[in-house]
Amino acid sequence: MRRSGECTRTVYNSLRRLRESVIFAGVPLRNAAALPTRGLPAVDSPTPLISMLALYIFCVVGGLGAIRVGAAPREGSMRKEAEAERGRCRRQEHSALRYLVLAHNAFCTCLSFYMAYGLLCSAYNLRYSVWGNAYKEEEKSMAHYIYVFYMSKMVEFLDTIIMLLKRNVRQVTVLHVYHHVSVAIIIILPRTRITHFLGYICISPETYISAALNSIVHVFMYLYYFLWALWTDDMKRKQRYLFWGKYLTQMQMLQFTINMVQAMYSIIFKSPYPQFLCKILLGYMISLLILFYNFYTKKYKPPKQHHH
Numbered sequence: 126m127r128r129s130g131e132c133t134r135t136v137y138n139s140l141r142r143l144r145e146s147v148i149f150a151g152v153p154l155r156n157a158a159a160l161p162t163r164g165l166p167a168v169d170s171p172t173p174l175i176s177m178l179a180l181y182i183f184c185v186v187g188g189l190g191a192i193r194v195g196a197a198p199r200e201g202s203m204r205k206e207a208e209a210e211r212g213r214c215r216r217q218e219h220s221a222l223r224y225l226v227l228a229h230n231a232f233c234t235c236l237s238f239y240m241a242y243g244l245l246c247s248a249y250n251l252r253y254s255v256w257g258n259a260y261k262e263e264e265k266s267m268a269h270y271i272y273v274f275y276m277s278k279m280v281e282f283l284d285t286i287i288m289l290l291k292r293n294v295r296q297v298t299v300l301h302v303y304h305h306v307s308v309a310i311i312i313i314l315p316r317t318r319i320t321h322f323l324g325y326i327c328i329s330p331e332t333y334i335s336a337a338l339n340s341i342v343h344v345f346m347y348l349y350y351f352l353w354a355l356w357t358d359d360m361k362r363k364q365r366y367l368f369w370g371k372y373l374t375q376m377q378m379l380q381f382t383i384n385m386v387q388a389m390y391s392i393i394f395k396s397p398y399p400q401f402l403c404k405i406l407l408g409y410m411i412s413l414l415i416l417f418y419n420f421y422t423k424k425y426k427p428p429k430q431h432h433h
């Protein structure tokens with residue numbers, strides 16, 4: 126008993142020493158208590174984020190299971206009846222769901238614009254350059270937008286719920302679920318109490334650029350989804366005006382590449398940003414690039430002609 130107590134104390138003390146010895150991005154830790162995101166909901170405690178993630182995963186697994194059970198083949202007349210019933214339900218659901226999809230996409234387009242504009246304006250006012258910035262005490266407005274950005278990732282969980290309600294199982298891919306879960310974790314990680322304790326604190330100078338980039342991409346992405354839902358039965362219009370879906374995917378890949386270069390820059394030039402977070406970011410961006418490249422080649426490359 127005594128030994129384990131001593132061991133805990135030793136670990137605790139070395140963590141404290143580590144904590145006291147580090148200064149990241151120019152913010153001495155004694156100032157951490159005064160950081161702008163301190164005390165905000167879902168920042169000081171990891172419980173809300175973990176609960177949301179658990180609820181999200183529960184909905185995804187449950188939703189996929191329910192669709193599978195609903196699609197199970199039945200016999201003879203039972204099957205015909207079930208199919209007719211399903212058809213009726215689908216038509217009724219269709220219009221209500223369409224309004225939800227339109228509202229969600231319109232909201233996310235506006236929110237993304239608000240964040241992109243706010244982040245870029247704050248960066249301009251603070252005279253932050255693209256990277257390698259030191260934290261400035263007066264970055265309150267920037268912290269506000271980063272916080273909104275983090276909360277917006279929870280709103281984006283609705284994307285998957287929409288896919289499930291539409292029974293679009295083809296869209297609920299590993300890429301999609303992995304992206305939604307991991308992004309929420311990666312964005313909050315440098316800002317939670319856990320990382321505060323170790324000395325990793327709210328450091329917006331290094332985050333704002335990827336948040337702004339992502340918000341810009343999302344303005345177009347949600348606009349695309351919005352228009353798609355608006356013209357849901359008009360194939361001609363979709364083909365004529367939404368041909369740029371392909372460029373949107375390219376834009377997403379460019380975004381991940383820029384983030385990857387930023388992480389490499391931070392590692393090579395030993396930026397004051399916590400090195401282990403840079404390494405996580407680098408690996409993460411590589412994984413997203415691979416998954417999106419795979420998605421891109423499957424979706425846009427024409428199938429190979431077979432010559433006999």
Ligand SMILES: CC(C)(COP(=O)(O)OP(=O)(O)OC[C@H]1O[C@@H](n2cnc3c(N)ncnc32)[C@H](O)[C@@H]1OP(=O)(O)O)[C@@H](O)C(=O)NCCC(=O)NCCSC(=O)CC(=O)O
Nearest residue numbers: 226284287293296301304342346350353354370373374377
């Ligand atoms: C062009 C893309 C934006 C989307 O490609 P998709 O193949 O998913 O979509 P699609 O061309 O079939 O789009 C039309 C279908 O999406 C449905 N749809 C409408 N609104 C939606 C919403 N908010 N979320 C998810 N799906 C939605 C429509 O009803 C329609 O279904 P129907 O066909 O039934 O009418 C692509 O670049 C992409 O992101 N692919 C990855 C898949 C993904 O999960 N993306 C979103 C998160 S990734 C992300 O956000 C990356 C980032 O950070 O930048």
